[in-house]
Each structure stands twice: as C-alpha cells, then as structure tokens.
Amino acid sequence: MIEISDCNLAYVQGASQVQVYDDFSLKVEPGESVVLIGPSGCGKSTLLYLLAGLLQPTGGEIRIWGEQVVGARQKTAFILQEYGLFPWLNVEQNVCLGLRVRHIPKRKYQRAVEEMINKMGLWEVKHHFPSQLSGGQRQRVALARALTLQPDLLLMDEPLSALDALTRERLQKLLLEIWQEQKLTTVLVTHSIEEAVFLGSRILVLADGRPTQVMGEILNPLVGQSGYRQTSEFFQKTSYVRSLLEGGMVG
Ligand SMILES: Nc1ncnc2c1ncn2[C@@H]1O[C@H](COP(=O)(O)OP(=O)(O)O)[C@@H](O)[C@H]1O
Ligand SMILES: [Mg+2]
Structure with missing residues (x-):
C-alpha cells in the first residue's frame, strides 16, 4: 500500500542542513500496523509528515496505492499528541x-x-x-x-504519551480494537516499548543520529491476541526491542 523509495529529506537551518533522510526506503502492506520507535530527534515525526504529504521529499518518492503523495490526501488521517481540538x-x-x-x-x-x-x-x-x-x-x-x-491510513504521532498509565492502557485497547475491526493500515510513533509490542504487527527500531536508519525490524505475529500482554512471548519481544534501543544487539 505504501511505498517509500530512496527518499531524501534535509531541513535547512540558516547556512547548515540537517539531512534527516538519505535514500530511505520502506514498504507497508495493507492492514499492517507499523510502529516506529527510536530516540528523540531520529526522524520519526518527519516520516509521518512525509507520509501525510505535509512535507515533500527532496529526492525519491512516496506512493500510496501507487499514487505519488503530493499533498494532504483525503483518506489519510493524522493524529497528533496535542489532540488538535x-x-x-x-x-x-x-x-x-x-x-x-x-x-x-x-x-x-x-x-x-x-x-x-x-x-x-x-x-x-x-x-x-x-x-x-x-x-x-x-x-x-x-x-x-x-x-x-x-480513512484507509491512520498516522499517529505519540498519541497517548500525555496520558496517565491506566487511561493509556484503555486507549491502547481501543486502538487495537479499531485496527482489528477495520483492518486499518496504521503507522504509529511511540516512545513506549510496551505500547510498540502491544500495538505493532511490525516494529521498526530506529537508530540514534542522522540520517535515519532502521536498526531492527521485528515481526510481531501474535499482536492482538487476547491476553498477549501477560505472555512470555510478549515479554521476549519487549526485551528484544529494549536491547536494540540500548544498542546491545544491532542486527
Ligand atoms: N523544521 C525543522 N527545521 C530544522 N530541523 C528540524 C525541523 N524539524 C525537525 N528538525 C530536526 O530533524 C530531526 C528529526 O526530527 P523529528 O522528525 O521531529 O524527530 P523525532 O520525531 O524522531 O523526535 C531532528 O534533529 C530535528 O532537530
Ligand atoms: Mg517526534
């Protein structure tokens, strides 16, 4: 459904440039729930802005259902941390x-x-x-x-990070239900390892520094299974994501 091919993006700051993306590619299948997790400043929000058509890549291209994204798309919904109400x-x-x-x-x-x-x-x-x-x-x-x-694509940038723990868990369940019922293709940015494993059918761990690199890609086939949070598989996945983030097991 989504095809990011050799994308480049640099922010210009006065005389200097910040190269956030350099020949970055990524594919997302319909109905996937992709979670991006990584250190602050590694380019997660930028990727959502690119997908939403709010930023244009300086090289390469982004296609959704084969059509190049050139501006905001009717069927893309974008939810920010600050609610936007x-x-x-x-x-x-x-x-x-x-x-x-x-x-x-x-x-x-x-x-x-x-x-x-x-x-x-x-x-x-x-x-x-x-x-x-x-x-x-x-x-x-x-x-x-x-x-x-x-929408056929739901983009979310740390949507639950301002909430207390219990409310957050309730909303995680709600998001999971919506994703399962509607088979809605989702790209979610989060800082929470637990949330990534609870909500992502695929988790991309991004490396610190620029340009952005995917340090690990974790398939999470059991996502959405009832009681998953309490299983040892869940624990293993969260430990693995944590070890990648801590730089222990690059691979
Ligand atoms: N409008 C901008 N102008 C210049 N630099 C920016 C701008 N927006 C973001 N950046 C820089 O680009 C990098 C990636 O930012 P961002 O995508 O917001 O990261 P993340 O969401 O992963 O924290 C950071 O180093 C940030 O400082
Ligand atoms: Mg961000």
Whole structure:
C-alpha cells in the first residue's frame, strides 16, 4: 500500500542542513500496523509528515496505492499528541469538523457521528468543550474525528504519551480494537516499548543520529491476541526491542 523509495529529506537551518533522510526506503502492506520507535530527534515525526504529504521529499518518492503523495490526501488521517481540538467547539462539533470541511451534508453523517461518539464513550460529554474534558477524552475526540472520515491510513504521532498509565492502557485497547475491526493500515510513533509490542504487527527500531536508519525490524505475529500482554512471548519481544534501543544487539 505504501511505498517509500530512496527518499531524501534535509531541513535547512540558516547556512547548515540537517539531512534527516538519505535514500530511505520502506514498504507497508495493507492492514499492517507499523510502529516506529527510536530516540528523540531520529526522524520519526518527519516520516509521518512525509507520509501525510505535509512535507515533500527532496529526492525519491512516496506512493500510496501507487499514487505519488503530493499533498494532504483525503483518506489519510493524522493524529497528533496535542489532540488538535478547537477549544470553542464542543465534542460533537469537533468530531464533525473534518466532515464539515469536506462539505458533506449533515443528514449524511449525523448517524455515523452519533455511533462514533457512542463507541468512543463520549456520549455523556458530547456537549462539553475540550477544556472540560480529561486528556483521555480529548484524545478519543481526536480519534473519533479522524475515524468518521473513514480513512484507509491512520498516522499517529505519540498519541497517548500525555496520558496517565491506566487511561493509556484503555486507549491502547481501543486502538487495537479499531485496527482489528477495520483492518486499518496504521503507522504509529511511540516512545513506549510496551505500547510498540502491544500495538505493532511490525516494529521498526530506529537508530540514534542522522540520517535515519532502521536498526531492527521485528515481526510481531501474535499482536492482538487476547491476553498477549501477560505472555512470555510478549515479554521476549519487549526485551528484544529494549536491547536494540540500548544498542546491545544491532542486527
Ligand atoms: N523544521 C525543522 N527545521 C530544522 N530541523 C528540524 C525541523 N524539524 C525537525 N528538525 C530536526 O530533524 C530531526 C528529526 O526530527 P523529528 O522528525 O521531529 O524527530 P523525532 O520525531 O524522531 O523526535 C531532528 O534533529 C530535528 O532537530
Ligand atoms: Mg517526534
């Protein structure tokens, strides 16, 4: 579904350049949940911006379903850490925003929006404003807004990192459910090793420094199996990811 071929990207800072990507290639199959994990500054967010069409590579190309990405794509949803909600709109209005921007008539989406608000557990707060919500609720509003657009690609940049541990686990389960139900192709950036193994069907461990390099690629076929978090396989995967991140086992 996604094909990144020999991509280059450099940020220009005054007279100097930061080469973040140098002939970087990556393929993602439909329905995969790819997790990117790696040290700060290694280029994870940049890769999402490239996939979302918000940044253009200076060399090489990115294709989705064979089509070159040249700008923001209708079917790509992008969720950021800071939720991106409008403070003057209530929950329901925030969820509808993407549909309204696309000039879809309200009668066409009203029911789907109500179902989504319900599924995300936001029914009781649907007339509340973002300032009246917890972090977990805000992130669920952002998720509801993205999903009502029926994306075929969901990009998420550390979406749960601002949440407390329990809320975070609840939302991880919700993300897993959505991915399983909708077979939604997902690229997720996280700093949490546990989260990577809980949510990724494939985990890419990125190396420190630039240009960005994949230091390890871990297939995680048991992802989504019930009770996976409590198994020894889960523990083995997290230990392996940790050892790669610590630079113990480059390979
Ligand atoms: N707009 C920018 N201008 C200059 N340098 C940038 C810009 N955005 C990011 N960088 C640099 O590019 C590198 C990769 O950044 P980023 O993709 O945000 O990393 P990550 O998300 O992995 O922390 C970092 O060294 C960062 O300082
Ligand atoms: Mg980042």
